[in-house]
Amino acid sequence: MPESAKTSPRKASLTRRTGETDISATICLDGSGKSSVTTGxxxxxxxxxxxxxxxxxxxxxxxRGDLEVDDHHSVEDVAIVLGxxxxxxxxxxxxxxRFGSALVPMDESLARAAVDLGxxxxAVVKADFQRPVVQGMSTEMVEHFFxxxxxxxxxxxxxxxxxGFNTHHMIEAMFKAFALAMKDAVRIEGGGIPSTKGVL
Structure with missing residues (x-):
């Protein structure tokens, strides 16, 4: 990574308040994988x-979301804010x-992710889950999150x-594959805009 990226970490903070959710997020792309996450x-x-x-x-x-309704608004808005x-x-x-891809096995499950920050x-998400809910999160919201x-x-x-057949393993493999693809895609590897257009 260039020295400039080391001395100037790429950070951002964002808040989003609606009648359904109240979200605040701070991220650092040049981090070490530390997190503090509370969504309910x-x-x-x-x-x-x-x-x-x-x-x-x-x-x-x-x-803080309207979980008394269901998990939909919280999962959706967290994804929007994080992105x-x-x-x-x-x-x-x-x-x-700009580009990243990964294959991640998790026991009997195998997930593939590819991203383009162009x-x-x-989004194209292909998965069939056996369980409708995993610890408060509707599995139909996995596709909607991405x-x-x-x-x-x-x-x-x-x-x-x-x-795969274990719903927990399948979803976790998806998130880990997405994580590794993003790790590649956000990495600084040279100067210039990675596009023939000259802008992204």
């Missing part, structure tokens, strides 16, 4: 801590690798579970 959705907390650890993106995030904060921290995206939002983070991040995100 136990499994989402676990996944975001895992994402932070394996992407090495430091995350401080708190969310938007990462986008802010990337700045002009000069020098970043400024266009698109769709929402792709929107906030202005990135292409492709995720697929290639094998």
């Amino acid at each position: 959705v136990g499994f989402l907390d676990h996944m975001l801590v895992s994402f932070s650890r394996h992407s090495r993106i430091d995350i401080e995030l708190s969310c 938007s904060a990462i986008l802010d921290a990337l700045g002009t995206r000069e020098g970043i690798r 400024g266009r939002s698109f 769709t929402s983070i792709a929107s906030g991040l202005k990135a292409n995100v492709h995720l697929a579970v290639l094998d």
Whole structure:
């Protein structure tokens, strides 16, 4: 990593308050994987801590949401805020690798992730889960989380579970694969904008 990136960590803080959620987040792309996450959705907390650890993106995030309704608004808005904060921290995206991909096994499960931080939002998520809920998080919200983070991040995100039957393992493998893909994509490896257009 260039010396300038070491002395000037890429950081961003963001708050988002609506009638459904109140979220604050601070992230550092050039971190060590430290996190403090409280969303009120136990499994989402676990996944975001895992994402932070394996992407090495430091995350401080708190969310107060209308969980008396269900988990939908909290999961969706956390993803939007996290994606938007990462986008802010990337700045002009000069020098970043831009692309990242990973395969992650977790026992019987295998997940694949690929990302492009090219400024266009698109998500493709392929997974079939056996359980409808894991520790407070609806499994239907897994796809929505990644769709929402792709929107906030202005990135292409492709995720697929290639094998598996344990729902916890399948989702955790997805988050870890996404983390490793992001770790690659945000890495600074040279000067200039990584696009033939000259802008991202």
